[in-house]
Amino acid sequence: MEYENQYQHVPAAKYEWLLFDVDDTLYPLSSGLSKACTNNIEEFMIQKLGIEGNKVSEINRVLYKNYGTSMAGLRAVGYNFDYDEYHSFVHGRLPYENLKPDPVLRSLLLSLPIRKVIFSNGDKVHVAKVLRKLGLEDCFERVISFETLNPTNGSNTSDDEHSFQLRGLSTEILDATNFPCQSALPETPIICKPFENAFGQAFKIANINPQKTLFFDDSIRNIQTGKQIGLHTVLVGTSHRTNGADYALESIHNIREALPELWESDTKKSEGIRYSGKVAIRTSVMA
Structure with missing residues (x-):
């Protein structure tokens, strides 16, 4: 009996995390x-x-x-x-009233079988308002905001020389x-994109492996930093791919057309381990 090549493992998914900016990424610049x-x-x-x-x-x-x-x-x-x-x-x-519920984007995000994390320079109140207005508040595993990276409030001490x-x-x-x-x-005490220390802290907080992460942002500088430290990158708001961007989307709504492989990971997970090769004994597999 030959059992060589009996089991064939499905390759691991290319992406295990999706990292999203908020402003001018989850909604268009035209919002004002x-x-x-x-x-x-x-x-x-x-x-x-x-x-x-x-x-x-x-x-x-x-x-x-x-x-x-x-x-x-x-x-x-x-x-x-x-x-x-x-x-x-x-x-x-x-003018948060300019933002309206986005059921199309909500459906896309909820259908993605990959962990989704917000990574914004905005404060937590602002991020929460935007997500609520767009109807996306339950689409992400966690939110990394200004306060996440800067837990101490600003200085009220008197100015020095x-x-x-x-x-x-x-x-x-x-x-x-x-x-x-x-x-x-001059150095700033604030930790924020596009600096590498902000990305490093975000990775640690959310337990993110940049090599397995796709990063969406409207800022070319943020995208370029992300690319330099190992992220796969998507520039949002333009169809013109620039240096540092692996993909470019005119709108976040174009995500499925541009990156259909993101949905393929769900199929790979459901397949688990595929059985192949010659077998001499009939077996059953429970999953």
């Missing part, structure tokens, strides 16, 4: 939330931090460019403020084009 968020940030800079109104747009642009979020940039250059107050001012006044010196940096100095490398920038 991104523009409103930028306006609120600039108002916060004027009203709460005393930055001159004619400079806020450029300063905000430069800080966002170099730090991933305006908030991280403001803290890096010496501004102290309460994180909860910032989020309340910036996100609390967004170093903070004032940092504030004196001009936008020209802050512009990354004048730095030989990103590490020359």
